[in-house]
Amino acid sequence: MAPLTAAERQRKRREKLKKDGQYEEYKKKHSLLMKKHRQVKADKVSKLPVAVQKELKELEKKKVRERVAKCRRNKSVKQPAENKSSPCKIYKSTSALGKAVARARRALPNSPRHKEIVVRKLFSSECNIDLTTSFNSSKSTSNHANAINSDTKIKIEEFYERDDISRMAPGRKDVVTIWERGAKIKQQARHLICTINEIYIMFKIENPSAVVGKSKFFELRPKHILLSSKLPHNVCLCIYHENFINAVNVLHQHNDAVPNYSYAFPEEIICVPASRNCWMNECQDSGAGVTDKNAKKTDSDNASAENYNVNNRDLFID
Numbered sequence: 001m002a003p004l005t006a007a008e009r010q011r012k013r014r015e016k017l018k019k020d021g022q023y024e025e026y027k028k029k030h031s032l033l034m035k036k037h038r039q040v041k042a043d044k045v046s047k048l049p050v051a052v053q054k055e056l057k058e059l060e061k062k063k064v065r066e067r068v069a070k071c072r073r074n075k076s077v078k079q080p081a082e083n084k085s086s087p088c089k090i091y092k093s094t095s096a097l098g099k100a101v102a103r104a105r106r107a108l109p110n111s112p113r114h115k116e117i118v119v120r121k122l123f124s125s126e127c128n129i130d131l132t133t134s135f136n137s138s139k140s141t142s143n144h145a146n147a148i149n150s151d152t153k154i155k156i157e158e159f160y161e162r163d164d165i166s167r168m169a170p171g172r173k174d175v176v177t178i179w180e181r182g183a184k185i186k187q188q189a190r191h192l193i194c195t196i197n198e199i200y201i202m203f204k205i206e207n208p209s210a211v212v213g214k215s216k217f218f219e220l221r222p223k224h225i226l227l228s229s230k231l232p233h234n235v236c237l238c239i240y241h242e243n244f245i246n247a248v249n250v251l252h253q254h255n256d257a258v259p260n261y262s263y264a265f266p267e268e269i270i271c272v273p274a275s276r277n278c279w280m281n282e283c284q285d286s287g288a289g290v291t292d293k294n295a296k297k298t299d300s301d302n303a304s305a306e307n308y309n310v311n312n313r314d315l316f317i318d
Contacts, residue, residue: 159206160192167190191230
């Protein structure tokens with residue numbers, strides 16, 4: 001037979017005292033003894049430095065919190081479970097269940113709204129209870145004060161589809177498969193002709209009354225419209241196209257009077273609207289922009305000045 005533990009021995013002793021009728025007297029003596037012990041302990045603590053006393057108080061509070069939490073856990077385990085459909089226990093202890101819940105919680109999204117949607121979806125799929133109807137009716141995003149309306153969404157999608165904003169891929173196999181309402185839809189891929197930030201600026205210029213942020217504008221980009229960085233290798237990058245962009249960017253680094261290349265750059269050097277003669281360097285007009293852009297660049301070392309004459313097309317097309 002295994003020896004009794006200290007707790008078992010004390011329990012056996014208390015039962016014997018209760019039978020002999022000496023338990024009340026034992027409690028009084030034990031109470032006086034513990035009171036004296038606490039007084040001696042308090043006297044020792046009072047002689048310690050103030051910083052040490054604060055640390056001991058915090059440690060004591062921590063122990064009390066742990067003791068109360070443990071007591072509450074034990075009470076919750078002793079209470080009968082509400083759902084008794086399964087007689088067997090899935091988890092052997094509350095700690096195992098707590099670890100499983102912690103693992104599931106770590107896998108959930110950080111956003112409270114996204115977290116609630118995922119939990120509701122899991123609950124409805126596992127318990128065969130539809131919660132999506134009540135959830136969508138009570139917390140619809142359309143009820144938000146800053147929600148974007150449907151007209152603006154349609155306007156943004158149509159703006160992305162314009163030929164002056166995106167270029168349609170010519171290949172027969174250049175298609176993008178999109179899932180829409182549970183079905184596959186194949187659409188011809190399109191590529192943006194400039195950066196999406198420039199497209200957002202163009203949209204705001206044409207639609208100043210549209211209330212939409214930059215991130216939401218990026219999010220509403222249709223899936224079959226790809227970024228300009230996704231241009232395939234069969235797109236023309238010959239010296240007449242690519243070298244011109246590189247030359248403009250290099251000129252901008254050396255002279256601020258030359259604008260950096262962007263969607264608005266052709267308007268600075270050719271007529272608006274541009275004709276074929278403008279693109280072929282056969283136009284005799286001065287262009288829609290400034291006729292003669294002069295910028296003086298002063299060199300502080302030799303105190304000399306250089307005049308940069310950017311006369312529409314002559315600087316870039318030889």
